[in-house]
Structures are given as C-alpha cells and as structure tokens.
Amino acid sequence: MSTLINEIDARTRLAGANQMELLLFHLGTGEVFGINVFKVREVMKLPPLTRVPEADSRVLGMANIRGTMVPVIALRRALGLGEQDVDLTKPECKENGILIITEYNASLQAFHVAAVDRIIRTSWSKIKTPPALVRENNKGAVTAVTMLDDSRMVLILDVEKVLSDICPRPDEEVYAGLDIRPELKSKCVLFADDSSVARTQIRKALEKMGIAFVQTTTGKEAWDYLTELAEDAVKQGLPQVNRIQLILSDIEMPDMDGFTLTKHIRSDPRLAHLPVVLHSSLTGSCNQEKGAQVGATDYVTKFDPKEFSQKLTRYIL
Structure with missing residues (x-):
C-alpha cells in the first residue's frame, strides 16, 4: 500500500x-x-x-x-x-x-x-x-x-x-449575488465541461448574469465549434471570430483536455484574441502554471460564483 x-x-x-x-x-x-x-x-x-x-x-x-x-x-x-x-x-x-x-x-x-x-x-x-x-x-x-x-x-x-x-445546495445559496447587468446582454460565452453538475452551474450562473452562451461537453466538441466559427468569419471577410467574447473551459475532458484546447486556440490567428478562462476543481498550483504556459488568460476554481462573475466580467467587457 x-x-x-x-x-x-x-x-x-x-x-x-x-x-x-x-x-x-x-x-x-x-x-x-x-x-x-x-x-x-x-x-x-x-x-x-x-x-x-x-x-x-x-x-x-x-x-x-x-x-x-x-x-x-x-x-x-x-x-x-x-x-x-x-x-x-x-x-x-x-x-x-x-x-x-x-x-x-x-x-x-x-x-x-x-x-x-x-x-x-x-x-x-x-x-x-x-x-x-x-x-x-x-x-x-x-x-x-x-x-x-x-x-x-x-x-x-x-x-x-x-x-x-449527497449534499445538494439550494440555488439561492449557490448563485447568491449574481445579477443581470445590461452591458452583458450582447455578450456570448462558449463553455466546455463534461460534468453535468458543472454544466448546470455554469448555465444557471450565465443566465442570472444575462450572458448568452454556447454549451459543449468536451474540448474536441468546443474546438470543432470554434473551427466552424473561424471558417464562417473568413467567408464573411472578417479576420477574427466575433460571435463569442470568451471561452470557459474545464481542464479534464474526454477526447481533448482544456490545456490542449487552449493551445489550439492560441495557435489560430482567427481565435487567438479570445480570452480563455480555465474552470476546474483541480486546485493545485501546477495546473494554474500549466494553464499560463499554454496561453490561458486566467483560472477560476469550481464553483465560486463571486469569483466566476468577477473574472468573466473582467475579460468579457
């Protein structure tokens, strides 16, 4: 042992x-x-x-x-x-x-x-x-x-x-302090997470903040969606994707993890301008350091609604 x-x-x-x-x-x-x-x-x-x-x-x-x-x-x-x-x-x-x-x-x-x-x-x-x-x-x-x-x-x-x-928390407790802000209504977040609990938390938090969203369950699914957006932007004569303003990604996901997704985003000039915030229950400093190495904009721990709101608002506006 x-x-x-x-x-x-x-x-x-x-x-x-x-x-x-x-x-x-x-x-x-x-x-x-x-x-x-x-x-x-x-x-x-x-x-x-x-x-x-x-x-x-x-x-x-x-x-x-x-x-x-x-x-x-x-x-x-x-x-x-x-x-x-x-x-x-x-x-x-x-x-x-x-x-x-x-x-x-x-x-x-x-x-x-x-x-x-x-x-x-x-x-x-x-x-x-x-x-x-x-x-x-x-x-x-x-x-x-x-x-x-x-x-x-x-x-x-x-x-x-x-x-x-085993230990559910009421919405009133989980999302306390999250309110709709008019300046966020025109913004859209793409998020990727394979956990059904995390997806529900993210979705409800974004709805309470008044932010539109696109939901994916793996890094590969998120990357495929981003690739389609990038190709559409080129067809429209746009140098960069402008339909979403921020990417929120889990680290652990099937098919493609959050680190690899971030590296792909940073290597594509049509997407590289987008803020990427890693959202994970892995609290070790090595994961935050790895995220910074691959180009992540920031890191937020699951699930702190106050920190979640502050960081998304900081990078989305």
Missing part, C-alpha cells in the same frame, strides 16, 4: 498536455472504475470511523485523517450498486476495503471502495464520452470511459455528481 501511496504522491505533481493518469479501483461488483490521479491525495486502509446521527445513508461516518475530519462515502451504495459488507468494529480487517482520499473544490472527501488496482497513464484522446443515454441520465455518474489493453472497459466517475447528489 505504501508503494501505491508514494506513486500517487509523485504523479499528482504531473501535468501534461492531453495526458492524464487514472487510479483504477473496484467496488466488488466486477466493473473497473477510474478516477483522475490529480484529485487523489491518499490511499489508505479503512481507519476507525465515527458514525454521524441522521446522516445520509451513503455517508458511512467521519474519519480523523491526521487531524482533519473527513466524511467517508460508501461509493458502491452511492452509485446504486448494492451494499458492501463492512464491519466498522474491525476497521483493520482487509475485507473492509480501502479509502481513496480526494480533494474537490478545496475540500477533502473519502470514498470507500473494495480494492485499488493500479495507475495507468493514457491520452485524453483515448478517453471517450459515453453514449447520450448514459451521459445525460440524471442519476448517472459516469462521465467518460476508456479501454484497457485486455479489452476491459474503465468507467470514469463524475465524482462532483456523486457529491452533489
């Missing part, structure tokens, strides 16, 4: 163009699941847990991880795949499974899984969007898939969706 932890600690510092690493794990149901290593802070045996009265049934309890109280989520239960037998009186028992400690939006969560497998490195071009029936299912948490060399499919989870389902 210590070898795997050391491997994760080292690899979370990596940020490559259109490259990503997945931690593979199992829930005792036969499927192989994956999570981006950048989001993993630690892998450990199940420690003693403190049950929380009247907590959501998907929350096993709280764990004290070196002085930090971390909620422990029963991932198999949260995904509707049944129960995993856990004897909380014997946390040292191997059969009780493993915790994957993750960081999302500057907070820690632990996901209880049956076992971890290994880390694989792959290209985002090999990470594919699942069929629409799976992707758009409101109860679905599979944001992407990829294939292993032995032809097994890896289901990559939208952990933001899992967390949102």
